[in-house]
Amino acid sequence: MNEIIVTREQREAKLEGMGCKRKRVEDIRFTQGKGNYVDDVKLPGMLHGDFVRSPYPHARIKSIDKDKALKVPGVLAVLTAEDLKGVNLAWMPTLAGDVQMVLADGKVLFQNQEVAFVVATDRYAADDGINAVEVEYEALPVLVDPFHSMDADAPILREDIKDKKDGAHGPRKHPNHIFEWTVGDKDLTDAAFAKAEVTIKELISYHRTHPSPLETCQCVCSFDKVKGELTIWGTFQAPHVIRTVVALIAKIPEHKIHVIAPDIGGGFGNKVGAYPGYICAAVASIVTGKPVKWVEDRIENLTSTSFARDYHMTTEIAATKEGKVTGLRVHVLADHGAFDACADPSKWPAGFFNIVTGSYDFPTAHLAVDGVYTNKAPGGVAYRCSFRVTEAAYCIERGMDILAQKLGMDPAELRLKNFIKAEQFPYHSALGWEYDSGDYHTAMRKMMETVDYAGLRREQAERRAAFKRGETREIMGLGVSFFTEIVGAGPSKNCDILGIAMFDSCEIRLHPTGAGIARMGTKSQGQGHETTWAQIIATELGIPADDIMVEEGNTDTAPYGLGTYGSRSTPVAGAAIAMAARKVKAKAQMIAAYLLEVHEDDLEWDIDGFRVKGLPERFKSMKDICWAAYNSPPPGLEPGLEAVSYYDPPNMTYPFGAYLCVMDIDVDTGVYKVRRFYALDDCGTRINPMIIEGQVHGGLTEAFAIAMGQEIRYDNDGNVVTGSFMDFFIPTAVETPHWETDFTVTPSPHHPIGAKGVGESPNVGGVPAFSNAVNDAFSFLGSTHIQMPHDFWRNWQAAKRLGAIA
Ligand code: CDP
Numbered sequence: 001m002n003e004i005i006v007t008r009e010q011r012e013a014k015l016e017g018m019g020c021k022r023k024r025v026e027d028i029r030f031t032q033g034k035g036n037y038v039d040d041v042k043l044p045g046m047l048h049g050d051f052v053r054s055p056y057p058h059a060r061i062k063s064i065d066k067d068k069a070l071k072v073p074g075v076l077a078v079l080t081a082e083d084l085k086g087v088n089l090a091w092m093p094t095l096a097g098d099v100q101m102v103l104a105d106g107k108v109l110f111q112n113q114e115v116a117f118v119v120a121t122d123r124y125a126a127d128d129g130i131n132a133v134e135v136e137y138e139a140l141p142v143l144v145d146p147f148h149s150m151d152a153d154a155p156i157l158r159e160d161i162k163d164k165k166d167g168a169h170g171p172r173k174h175p176n177h178i179f180e181w182t183v184g185d186k187d188l189t190d191a192a193f194a195k196a197e198v199t200i201k202e203l204i205s206y207h208r209t210h211p212s213p214l215e216t217c218q219c220v221c222s223f224d225k226v227k228g229e230l231t232i233w234g235t236f237q238a239p240h241v242i243r244t245v246v247a248l249i250a251k252i253p254e255h256k257i258h259v260i261a262p263d264i265g266g267g268f269g270n271k272v273g274a275y276p277g278y279i280c281a282a283v284a285s286i287v288t289g290k291p292v293k294w295v296e297d298r299i300e301n302l303t304s305t306s307f308a309r310d311y312h313m314t315t316e317i318a319a320t321k322e323g324k325v326t327g328l329r330v331h332v333l334a335d336h337g338a339f340d341a342c343a344d345p346s347k348w349p350a351g352f353f354n355i356v357t358g359s360y361d362f363p364t365a366h367l368a369v370d371g372v373y374t375n376k377a378p379g380g381v382a383y384r385c386s387f388r389v390t391e392a393a394y395c396i397e398r399g400m401d402i403l404a405q406k407l408g409m410d411p412a413e414l415r416l417k418n419f420i421k422a423e424q425f426p427y428h429s430a431l432g433w434e435y436d437s438g439d440y441h442t443a444m445r446k447m448m449e450t451v452d453y454a455g456l457r458r459e460q461a462e463r464r465a466a467f468k469r470g471e472t473r474e475i476m477g478l479g480v481s482f483f484t485e486i487v488g489a490g491p492s493k494n495c496d497i498l499g500i501a502m503f504d505s506c507e508i509r510l511h512p513t514g515a516g517i518a519r520m521g522t523k524s525q526g527q528g529h530e531t532t533w534a535q536i537i538a539t540e541l542g543i544p545a546d547d548i549m550v551e552e553g554n555t556d557t558a559p560y561g562l563g564t565y566g567s568r569s570t571p572v573a574g575a576a577i578a579m580a581a582r583k584v585k586a587k588a589q590m591i592a593a594y595l596l597e598v599h600e601d602d603l604e605w606d607i608d609g610f611r612v613k614g615l616p617e618r619f620k621s622m623k624d625i626c627w628a629a630y631n632s633p634p635p636g637l638e639p640g641l642e643a644v645s646y647y648d649p650p651n652m653t654y655p656f657g658a659y660l661c662v663m664d665i666d667v668d669t670g671v672y673k674v675r676r677f678y679a680l681d682d683c684g685t686r687i688n689p690m691i692i693e694g695q696v697h698g699g700l701t702e703a704f705a706i707a708m709g710q711e712i713r714y715d716n717d718g719n720v721v722t723g724s725f726m727d728f729f730i731p732t733a734v735e736t737p738h739w740e741t742d743f744t745v746t747p748s749p750h751h752p753i754g755a756k757g758v759g760e761s762p763n764v765g766g767v768p769a770f771s772n773a774v775n776d777a778f779s780f781l782g783s784t785h786i787q788m789p790h791d792f793w794r795n796w797q798a799a800k801r802l803g804a805i806a
Contacts, residue, residue, distance in 0.1 A: 011607045016546065017539030018753065021690035024531045025546075026524070035263040038218045041233045043291040046220065047076065049284050050126040050294070051277070052116040052133045053304070054108035057144075057375040057718025058155065059137040061104055064116060069132040074125025076288060078133060079117040079280055081105040087286075089279055092249060095272075095497055096349065097168025098178070098340035099160070100378060102276045107140070109157055109338035110377050111720055112303040117280035119292060142375050142718040143176070146312065146335035149372035150174040157338060157373045168340070169349040169371075178340045178371035183354045183431050189366035192327030196318030200402045202785050206391045206767075208310040208335065208376070208712040211383040212728065213525070215265025216301040221281040222291035229256040230282060236261040236553075237271045237523055238563025241497055243555045245274060250282065261553035267525035268702070269381035272343040272565050273306055303723045306343065306379030307712050310335040311353075311391040315399045323407050325418050328365040328430070330356055330395060334380070336371050342380030343565070344387045345495040345502060351387025352486050352652075354431035358396035359440050359484045359656060360418040365430040375718045384702055384763040386487045386566035393483040397768030401480070401775060402784050411480045411772070412453060416444055419482075426749075433486060435654045439682075439746045444482055446744060447658035447680050453478075456662060464780050473668050475804075477777025479661035481769035487757035488571025488652045497562065501648070504572035505559035506580040508537060509642035512630040514623035515547040518580075521561010522573040523553045526698075527759055528691045529569065533577055535687055536753065540581035541588075542608030542622045559644055567655075567757025570687070571748070576647035578752040583643035587629070591641075592620045594634035653748045653756035657681040659765045663773040667804040670796030672708070672774070674737035679765070683758035684747045696741050696762045703766025705731050707774075709791040729791070778802060 016022045029035055066078040081103040084090040091099045104115045118129035141155040148154055154176055156162050162175040169179035193199060219234035230252055236242050239259040247254035264271065277294040284292040296305065311332050318327035334350060336342060344351040350369040357365050382388070400418075404411040419440040420427045427435040447453070456478055463476045492501030510516040518537055522529060529552060534545035552558060561573060585605075592610035593600040596618055603610040609621035620628075629641035662676040679696055686692055709729035713722045722728045747754025767788075774790040775783070781802040786794070799805050 008607060015538040015542065015544050015608065017535050018685065018687050020535060020688065022531055022535055022545060022688055024528045024691065026528060026530045037215060037263050037265060038220060038233050038235055039295055041220045043220065043222060046291040046293055047119050047121060047284070047288060048123045048126050049117050049119045049281050049292050050123065050130055051114045052118065052130050052135065053112040054104065054115050054137070055111065056108055056137050056139055057111040058109060058140040058142045058157070060107045060140060061115070062136040062138055065134040066116070068134065069118060069129040072125060072129045072132050074121040075118060075129035076121070077119040077284060078129065079103065079284060084283065087283060089249065089283060092274060092279060093498065094339055094341040096340040096342040096344065097346065100339035100341055102279045107159070110375050111718055112300065114276045114304070117284065119284045119288060144374060144714050144716060144718050146333050146372050146374050149176040149374055157375065176373045178336055178373060179349045181349045181369045182367065184366035185364055186366045188364040189327050189329050192364050193316065193318045193329060196326055197321045198319045198407060199316060200399065200406050201314070201316045202399070202402050204313045204315050204395055204398045204785065205787050206309045206311045206313065206394050207788055208307050209383065209706050209710050210302050210307050210712050210728070211268035211270035211381065212302060212730065213266030213268055213270050216296035216298060217271055217275055217277065217305050218295040219278050219281050220291055220293045221285040223282070223285040223289070225289055229258065231258040231260070232278070232282065233260045233262060234278060235264050235271045237267045237525060237565050239523060239553055239555050240521060240560050241500060241563060242274065244500055245498065259555040261523050264523065264525040267565070268384045269308060269343065269565055270306055271525070272381060273341060275305055298725060299723050302712065302728055303720045304377050306341060306381040307337065307377055308379065308381050308383030309391060313391065313395045315395050317399050317403050319403055319407070323409050323414050323417050325360055325362055328357055328362045330367045332369040334369055334371040335374050335376065336380050337374055337376035337378040339378035340371060341378035343382060345489055345497060346499065347494060348387065351382065351389070353388040353392045355389055355433060355484065355486045356392040356396050357429050357431055358393065359420060359482050361420045361424070362430045367431060376714060382566050384699055385760045386485060387489065389485055390764045390767060393764045394768050394771065397481050397483065397772060398785065401772050405779055405784060410457065412444065412448060415480065415482050416441060419444070434651060435484065436651055436748050436750060437746050438484065438654060438656055439744065440482065440656060443656065443658045443680055443682055443744050446742065447660055447678060450742060451660050451676070451678050453660070474664050474666050475777045477663045477665065477773040477775070479663065479769040479771065479773025479776060481659040481765050481772060483761070483765035483768070484654055484656045485567070485761050485764050486652045486654055487567035487760060488649055489566055489568050490652055491650060492648045500562065502562045503646050503648040504561040504576050505644065505646045506573060506576040507559045507642070507644040508580045508584050510543070510584060510626045512627050514543060514626040516543060517549045517551060518577065519551045519558045520573050520577065521559055522564045522569045524564065527564070527569065527695065532687045532691055536574060536577045537581050540578055541585060559646065567760040570755050570757045571653040571751060572647060572649055574755050575649060575752050576645045579647055580643045580645035583645060584641055587641060588622060588625045590637060591625050591628050591634060595620050595624065595628055650750050653684065653751060655681065655683045655756040655758060655761050657761055657765045659769040661769040661773040663777060665774065665777050665795055667799035670792035670794070670799065672795060676740070677737050678740045678742065679762060680742040680744065681758060681761050682744045682746050683761065684745065684751065684756040685754035686743065686745065687755060692758050693741050695759045697739050699760065699762025700739050700766045701731055701736050703763045704737065704770060705729050707767045707770035707788055707790060709789045711789050
């Protein structure tokens with residue numbers, strides 16, 4: 001039965017497919033407080049676990065006395081490394097090929113490291129138990145500064161591997177050295193520098209920060225002794241990976257492990273890895289026979305789960321006098337903390353940092369990265385970025401501004417002069433990537449025209465003159481940033497996590513009445529997958545998005561996938577969705593041909609069904625076809641209408657964008673005001689423009705936080721001094737600037753719907769825009785580079801150092 005819908009526009013509008021600003025369906029439950037988060041999981045007899053943590057950043061553990069804790073009412077067990085050794089779980093593998101203590105084994109290596117796990121009938125009893133555990137420490141010398149990690153007299157942190165000459169990524173130069181990773185042609189690059197007319201060299205540091213999602217990391221583990229099955233509800237960005245890793249390290253058959261990631265309150269990379277809390281809760285459940293819940297508090301989250309960045313990038317650019325770049329040389333000192341727990345694909349110890357040539361046509365480049373240990377928390381996750389891409393974008397975008405300053409050129413003009421041209425795509429970069437598509441000149445010019453860039457520069461010149469005349473105490477900065485991202489890990493031939501290949505998946509099952517369910521290997525943490533995935537299916541299959549239920553996060557029902565991080569969902573799972581839909585459509589076409597008594601080739605697709613070519617009145621809607629698929633399929637064709645696709649992308653996707661920040665800074669107080677922020681993003685085909693805008697707003701707000709104040713800072717004794725939201729900058733609506741968004745559309749040529757990722761882009765492009773604005777503001781006073789974060793205090797210090805304050 002076809003519904004009578006008058007126009008094509010109405011039929012299309014009813015689908016709410018790709019390009020529609022469809023409202024987020026998940027918000028119905030979120031705005032009514034009906035989300036279902038891990039902490040909402042309450043099981044009969046459930047126990048609570050919590051950690052005794054080290055106050056010392058580096059110390060030997062002389063003894064742990066649990067006796068008093070075990071006498072605390074409600075405390076049932078106290079686990080230490082000695083207990084975990086019995087089940088071979090005192091250490092766990094990290095995603096980066098290192099090992100990490102689950103509970104302190106003989107020594108502690110960072111402040112707030114997990115020392116013992118107290119299990120009790122409620123959280124209060126667990127807390128009392130923690131206070132009653134007696135640990136005797138012997139303090140050891142502390143290593144905080146990564147630039148001293150490889151000193152001859154540096155304290156050796158990892159005694160477990162001190163004699164190992166090789167690590168997961170090749171030879172180690174020092175007991176505190178993790179790896180050296182090099183890419184590019186060194187000789188050619190050195191030669192380019194030897195004959196360069198102009199060069200710049202600057203140490204550009206991207207400080208340590210933290211993804212700090214609203215909901216901290218947590219889990220509930222429930223071991224069923226009778227069935228031998230372990231069920232884990234957790235805040236997992238990659239549930240299937242967790243299931244496989246648990247199977248491998250706990251030796252529980254994988255089909256007896258059920259991992260469920262319910263609603264997640266933000267991840268930003270923080271919830272990709274495995275943490276001691278998960279292992280301890282699972283062991284505690286096996287030991288006690290009861291479900292065990294572990295929920296981090298904010299301080300624990302900020303100080304012990306995965307940090308981000310902490311890259312110190314010595315950046316050199318060679319160029320001609322006219323401003324044509326001829327070479328790029330970067331050395332990175334990467335501070336990985338106490339264990340290398342970076343969440344990068346296995347073969348990429350510095351992630352995709354080799355996208356550091358950015359949007360520019362560098363004929364040659366060379367990159368070397370040294371990873372080192374310090375007495376800090378482990379991690380190194382992609383905080384709203386694709387595996388170290390934000391560090392790379394910051395490095396090159398600051399570098400280009402510094403070069404422009406040296407050449408006396410406008411930073412936007414320098415970029416336009418060096419962009420990869422539209423006709424050069426697919427473009428092979430000097431550091432090994434194949435950029436799929438781009439039109440950088442168009443995006444940059446659109447940005448410059450929209451904001452009246454030339455007018456802003458004129459105003460800046462006038463304001464600088466007025467400052468010099470003493471008529472104003474405010475300086476004005478223009479922060480230009482043009483970034484190229486690399487998202488969609490990845491082609492499985494070169495991307496895996498612990499050997500698990502990085503494809504993604506979708507299963508679509510249509511029901512007889514024309515509705516359906518779709519399941520993916522991804523896991524939304526706020527990105528709106530339930531809304532947008534249904535839109536892809538709506539366009540591909542002509543079924544209204546409202547009639548498609550999207551389900552993620554349950555490893556028993558979802559097809560195997562590698563999860564959501566690094567903006568990989570749209571490039572990989574988004575493609576799997578389109579491919580699964582096309583399989584369904586192919587069968588639907590066979591059924592339609594049978595119903596319309598024509599050959600399949602005589603049919604054409606028309607919005608929501610198939611039509612006989614040349615006979616427009618002969619039409620079968622997808623709704624008709626769904627009914628027939630179950631109740632009157634063509635003879636010889638099995639009933640049902642469903643398909644699954646595992647999509648292994650041929651390449652990554654390369655979104656890009658042109659951003660501009662206009663900032664005024666009062667030199668006497670260091671107080672800044674973001675007067676204007678314009679963000680043009682190109683993420684190829686746009687599935688839901690409203691969700692894209694939301695993603696850009698969120699990412700820019702995080703970029704603002706990172707550039708302007710957010711930092712995980714340690715004092716010289718290894719104490720974390722920004723371990724709570726009292727000190728760790730989280731902007732509220734009061735501080736957050738107004739965002740102007742814009743776009744161009746350059747589809748990805750290899751993605752089935754031409755889409756690229758977008759979630760990370762504003763963080764990648766935003767940070768250099770803010771930092772370039774601050775640096776641009778101060779540049780006329782003689783500075784070339786001021787380190788982030790640019791809080792009021794540092795701005796004031798810069799003003800003083802540069803002589804702007806008497
Ligand atoms: O992997 P993650 O979901 O974090 O990032 P993403 O693939 O960039 O997608 C973030 C959200 O933006 C999803 O809801 C996407 O469907 C949506 N999006 C879109 O509407 N159009 C695009 N071209 C890219 C993403």
